[in-house]
Amino acid sequence: DAKTTQPTSMDCAEGRAANLPCNHSTISGNEYVYWYRQIHSQGPQYIIHGLKNNETNEMASLIITEDRKSSTLILPHATLRDTAVYYCIVKGGATNKLIFGTGTLLAVQP
Amino acid sequence: DTEVTQTPKHLVMGMTNKKSLKCEQHMGHRAMYWYKQKAKKPPELMFVYSYEKLSINESVPSRFSPECPNSSLLNLHLHALQPEDSALYLCASNRLAGGHGELFFGEGSRLTVL
Numbered sequence: 001d002a003k004t005t006q007p008t009s010m011d012c013a014e015g016r017a018a019n020l021p022c023n024h025s026t027i028s029g030n031e032y033v034y035w036y037r038q039i040h041s042q043g044p045q046y047i048i049h050g051l052k053n054n055e056t057n058e059m060a061s062l063i064i065t066e067d068r069k070s071s072t073l074i075l076p077h078a079t080l081r082d083t084a085v086y087y088c089i090v091k092g093g094a095t096n097k098l099i100f101g102t103g104t105l106l107a108v109q110p
Numbered sequence: 111d112t113e114v115t116q117t118p119k120h121l122v123m124g125m126t127n128k129k130s131l132k133c134e135q136h137m138g139h140r141a142m143y144w145y146k147q148k149a150k151k152p153p154e155l156m157f158v159y160s161y162e163k164l165s166i167n168e169s170v171p172s173r174f175s176p177e178c179p180n181s182s183l184l185n186l187h188l189h190a191l192q193p194e195d196s197a198l199y200l201c202a203s204n205r206l207a208g209g210h211g212e213l214f215f216g217e218g219s220r221l222t223v224l
Contacts, residue, residue: 032210043114043200043215044153087152093210096141096166098202100152 004088009105012082018075020104022088025069031092033064035073036100037084044087044100047073078108116201116216124224125191131219133184133201139214140207141165142184144176145200147218153200159184160207191223 005023012018024033034049048055048062050071055062061074075082087103114135123129133142141160145153158166159178173195175187184201198220202213 034212036213038153043202043217044213045215046212049210049212085152091210094208096143096158096160096204096208097155098143098213099155102152 004090004101006086006088006101006104008102009107011107011109012075012078014080014108014110015077018078018082018106018108020073020075020086020088020106021070022073023070024088024090027068027090028092030094031090033062033068033071034089034091034098035060035062036087036089037082038087038103039081039084047086078106080108080110082106083108114201114203114214114216116199116219118219119217120220120222122222122224123188123191125193127191128187128189130188131186131199131201131221133186133216134182135203135214136182137203137205137214138181139203139205140181141204142178143202143204143213144184144186145202147198147200149197157186188221191221193223196221196223 032051035047036044038044050062064071085103085105087100117132143158144156147153155168156170157176162178173190177185198218200218201216204211204213
């Protein structure tokens with residue numbers, strides 16, 4: 001599976017959009033981009049995933065560049081409860097393996 | 111029911127003890143996972159079961175022994191652990207046995223080895 005690179009940490013003001021970047025320059029054609037988050041002392045939580053089209057659900061939007069080498073997770077109106085470690089993961093369809101990288105610690109500030 | 115339930119939430123054991131961690135899901139999911147997470151580190155994959163058969167073992171030491179007695183239950187048997195095995199052990203399940211889909215995680219069992 002392709003590796004991902006994320007900033008170690010980011011801050012965001014409450015009520016503003018949080019834009020979390022992820023680089024995955026070695027992604028191959030059949031690999032999807034997944035985002036999970038882990039709030040302190042809880043299990044990870046699935047957020048969204050996509051292949052090449054932009055995706056949106058009730059939690060977030062996922063923007064994938066046309067060359068698929070990077071993506072951005074957007075939380076449209078961040079709240080204090082969105083403070084968590086956000087993991088960007090690239091995963092092929094033929095495997096059960098979900099391998100976590102180091103993630104980005106998003107701190108939403110009041 | 112969209113939950114993965116892990117018991118116990120906390121476990122303290124000595125290096126000579128034998129204990130087990132338990133994970134249950136009643137969502138009809140066909141893949142189940144064990145992860146290990148040390149403090150301030152990402153979860154590390156340990157084992158994956160697909161259709162109740164072990165499909166992935168990430169070179170985990172034999173002192174950790176997984177078991178999947180049925181499609182709803184996953185155990186992790188612990189024996190002769192070391193203090194460095196102290197960690198949060200996370201269970202997850204996936205509706206699909208292979209390929210895509212979201213993983214549902216439990217809240218974890220926090221293990222301390224003395």
